[in-house]
């Protein structure tokens with residue numbers, strides 16, 4: 001069979017900045033060369049992109065994978081018998097194998113391509129949930145969930161008469177209390193769905209421990225890995241979850257594609273999500289039969305170029321080393337938290353140490369939107385708002401926060417510049 | 432280099448956001464409306480006492496960014512003692528001002544909102560209290576939201 005010509009990530013990586021320092025300490029600032037977008041001025045100032053929790057920037061290797069696919073191999077998958085279709089199919093399925101390896105899944109059949117984290121969770125809620133969640137059952141979430149890990153369960157609860165229960169956090173520090181978990185794991189809980197890393201608080205949850213304790217009671221588990229997938233090694237067997245959802249665009253990949261991992265036996269018992277082409281074995285006017293997982297969950301023409309570019313993104317991240325990225329992430333998070341904590345009239349959210357590389361804060365007397373507007377004029381891209389965490393904001397008693405979120409191409413020098421801008425903002429608003 | 436910023440946050444705006452005028456509940460209000468921006472959590476209630484077609488008293492309460500708060504404060508200052516027709520007219524002028532920067536006639540202190548038009552993401556903040564005002568004087572007494580901006584603008 002024809003080899004997919006588009007996939008030479010190892011070879012490509014050797015030409016990029018990342019792989020030149022496999023064994024040496026990573027010169028993080030040097031990696032910026034791989035990201036064309038970072039080299040620009042905004043409002044006359046060098047761009048300082050600190051909105052990585054919303055979406056990361058893309059390295060040249062990923063951008064090239066996209067254009068190479070469209071320039072050389074584009075065809076629909078699983079349908080044609082011609083050369084281009086063979087290539088596209090092989091590359092698409094190679095991306096599935098790569099994703100399985102990236103997550104240490106037992107098999108590529110446990111990898112479903114979705115539009116992103118949101119669709120992954122909705123798939124589980126709509127397909128698995130509709131079959132297995134009944135009136136009176138409880139779905140256990142945490143108070144720090146993103147709307148995409150709340151609303152699908154609310155819709156399911158409305159349809160089935162199930163009830164949502166939330167594991168509490170301990171105020172601004174944003175930590176769950178593992179000591180409380182047992183009292184919440186009652187016999188009517190059927191599912192525990194929780195985030196690995198909070199996009200507002202930077203909390204890193206001990207998901208392996210939570211999954212193990214849930215599993216001992218026969219509770220199915222889902223992990224929202226949107227914020228962790230590109231920032232640290234992920235091993236679904238070590239975490240022990242039944243489902244795990246991620247978005248490519250937060251981990252150097254393109255928008256419009258993500259992965260839902262599902263434990264083999266869970267996927268087998270789960271009915272299809274959407275109906276259409278690609279997912280069927282045979283269709284009669286009144287009845288159809290469908291393929292095995294993962295194909296029964298992938299109706300219609302998939303995001304082929306997205307999967308291929310995600311493949312390149314995973315290669316890029318592993319070229320640097322996700323353990324190193326995680327270490328750098330911790331350092332940036334701790335550094336920024338410490339520097340900001342030294343300012344007067346600032347409220348910081350999330351744990352001071354052991355936090356992910358993002359910091360949410362509020363300045364006394366200055367609204368988050370005003371912080372973001374002034375920072376933007378200084379070339380610093382921040383986020384201000386509720387970060388799709390409205391229930392969490394209510395719990396914290398705030399309407400919004402300002403957030404700086406880092407990625408491996410950020411440096412402590414950049415954080416110094418960011419903190420300097422925060423100082424100026426305080427001065428500007430006279431606080 | 433920061434001309435745009437000082438255009439947006441003119442001294443008058445900063446002053447009104449820190450010390451908003453008519454910032455209270457109006458106990459004998461016969462018109463109220465709420466304005467919210469669900470994206471950033473801005474949330475204001477406007478209170479008006481309307482007698483015939485005259486806005487006798489007007490006040491507001493709530494929280495939000497410097498731009499929305501200053502805009503609400505300036506609104507209450509400029510509308511007291513005006514007719515509903517004048518209020519609608521002023522709404523249109525302010526709408527033009529914050530979306531295009533064009534000033535059509537004299538709007539007094541409200542001219543301080545002109546800098547907003549260079550910040551597309553902040554237009555909603557400036558105009559939110561005005562939408563709430565229109566809902567209030569038209570007696571709709573409902574919540575207006577920036578996220579139905581199509582209807583609103």
Ligand SMILES: Cc1ncc(COP(=O)(O)O)c(C=O)c1O
Nearest residue numbers: 116117118146148199224226247
């Ligand atoms: C924790 C968390 N979960 C879920 C999502 C949703 O991801 P997406 O919008 O890519 O589906 C996000 C992204 O904003 C997130 O931060």
